[in-house]
Amino acid sequence: MGRPEIIPPLSVAMSVYNAERFLAEAIESVLAQTFSDFEFLILDDGSTDGSRKIIEHYARRDPRIRMIARENRGLIISLNQLLDEARAPLVARMDADDICLPERFAKQIAFLESNPDHGVIGCWTTDIGEKGEPYPLAGADHPDTHEGFLAAIERREPLLCHPAVMFRLDMVRSVGGYHAAFRHCEDLDLWLRLAGITRLCNLPERLFRYRHYEQQVSSRHATEQQVGAAVSRLAYRERREGRPDPTEKLTVLPPIDALDALFAREGIARSVRTQVAPGLLYSKAGLQDHGFEVLVRHLREGGAHAGMWRTVARLVRFGKPMRAARLALTLATTTAQAQRV
Numbered sequence: 001m002g003r004p005e006i007i008p009p010l011s012v013a014m015s016v017y018n019a020e021r022f023l024a025e026a027i028e029s030v031l032a033q034t035f036s037d038f039e040f041l042i043l044d045d046g047s048t049d050g051s052r053k054i055i056e057h058y059a060r061r062d063p064r065i066r067m068i069a070r071e072n073r074g075l076i077i078s079l080n081q082l083l084d085e086a087r088a089p090l091v092a093r094m095d096a097d098d099i100c101l102p103e104r105f106a107k108q109i110a111f112l113e114s115n116p117d118h119g120v121i122g123c124w125t126t127d128i129g130e131k132g133e134p135y136p137l138a139g140a141d142h143p144d145t146h147e148g149f150l151a152a153i154e155r156r157e158p159l160l161c162h163p164a165v166m167f168r169l170d171m172v173r174s175v176g177g178y179h180a181a182f183r184h185c186e187d188l189d190l191w192l193r194l195a196g197i198t199r200l201c202n203l204p205e206r207l208f209r210y211r212h213y214e215q216q217v218s219s220r221h222a223t224e225q226q227v228g229a230a231v232s233r234l235a236y237r238e239r240r241e242g243r244p245d246p247t248e249k250l251t252v253l254p255p256i257d258a259l260d261a262l263f264a265r266e267g268i269a270r271s272v273r274t275q276v277a278p279g280l281l282y283s284k285a286g287l288q289d290h291g292f293e294v295l296v297r298h299l300r301e302g303g304a305h306a307g308m309w310r311t312v313a314r315l316v317r318f319g320k321p322m323r324a325a326r327l328a329l330t331l332a333t334t335t336a337q338a339q340r341v
Contacts, residue, residue: 010038010105011086011169012094015078019096020050022211027058027065029099035106038092040065041082046072051096076186080177086169095163099128099209107203108166118146119171119198120191122160123207130213146199153192153236156275160200162187164208171198181250184221185228192236222283223276223291228253230275234263256294273298281307284318292323299334 012030016023030040042065044052052069059065068085083091090112092105104123111121122142127135142158143149152159175193182189191200235247246262247253259268277298280286287295299308308331315324 005087008037008039008088010035010090010092010109010166011088012038012040012092012105013079013082013086014040014042014094014096015045015075015082016042016047016051016055016096017045017072017075017078018047018049018051020047020054022097023051023054024058026094026096026098027054029101030094031058031062031064032102033100033105034102035109036064038064038105039087041068041085042066043068043078043082043085044070045074045078046070074183076178076180076183079186083169083172083177089169090166091169091172092166093163097211097213098163099211100164101207101209104164104207105166107205107207111203112166112168115199117199118201119194120160120165120167120200122165122200122202123205124202125161125164125208125210126206128209128211130211132209132211135212141204142202144202144204146201149200150195153195153233156233159188159191160202161208161210164210167194168198179247179250181247181253182228182232184225185232188229189232189235192232193239195236196239220285222286223280223289223294226276226279226286226291227256227272227294230272231259233275234259234268234272238263270301273301274303277303278307281311282314287311287315287318287323288320292327296327296330299330302334302338305331305335 014026014030027042040062042055042059044055044067055065055067059067068081090109092108094100108121108123112118124141127137129135140157142160143152149159171194172190175190175197178186179189194200231247231253235245239245246264254262256269256272259272260266262268273294276291277295280291280295283291295311299305308327312324312328312331315321315327
């Protein structure tokens with residue numbers, strides 16, 4: 001008989017796609033953890049740069065690393081595959097462009113061992129720029145109690161930093177893992193589904209350095225991300241109020257105008273545009289993609305004008321004079337209509 005498989009207490013799950021600039025530093029921060037009994041799953045999602053060679057280099061040096069290499073299939077498929085591959089009861093997420101501080105895993109594991117009623121634990125972060133420089137952000141830290149987590153949902157505030165979380169694998173599997181319909185906000189949708197079966201919060205310690213740069217997903221897909229986030233919150237309310245979740249079986253979200261039919265209520269599409277519009281005012285990507293049409297429709301539906309004239313000037317700076325002129329005309333027209341009412 002062969003020896004029984006030794007299952008580590010922790011699986012670390014990292015999906016990589018064209019991350020060669022930051023990948024080595026991210027891997028090294030995991031390997032340097034004070035809690036060292038883990039398997040490190042690194043899935044290369046069809047990178048076309050030097051990412052695979054970097055992963056192979058570290059895999060030869062450290063037997064805890066298990067590399068998975070295949071063609072590109074996208075982040076959500078990769079994350080769900082990592083859930084399938086994980087052998088440990090706990091999973092720590094990690095991204096290829098961020099940095100763990102050495103005590104992260106030890107402190108998160110200690111919390112979950114002491115709090116069996118919690119299924120997910122994150123931590124506070126230090127925000128950094130492309131070169132590791134300070135990246136100051138306004139706003140409160142992520143909630144450090146479950147009650148604060150639930151309140152943050154209602155205020156539409158950030159809940160958890162996805163690559164900084166550790167969770168119980170069985171709980172995430174029990175709600176179906178990451179849902180394909182919520183591309184670019186798959187983590188928010190997952191936290192909102194988990195909030196119905198477990199407690200979630202963050203350690204009030206800065207154990208993670210989260211990197212911001214222009215090419216990251218949240219910058220390039222701002223409109224899709226914000227629309228998905230708004231729909232995920234609507235689905236959360238449906239579940240909380242005892243109604244079926246109409247997004248549960250979807251693989252792709254419908255256009256905004258189809259949301260009234262999806263939720264079987266009038267005003268859902270308008271509500272989503274109202275939620276999304278303020279977040280697009282400063283988004284270069286959003287103002288240049290279909291987010292611009294969301295803004296225009298929002299204004300025509302009587303939406304607030306706050307910050308919109310500055311957005312006209314911003315569009316000019318972004319090299320979109322025709323959109324700037326159209327937004328200015330829409331603002332003038334809707335202002336005049338409001339004054340006549």
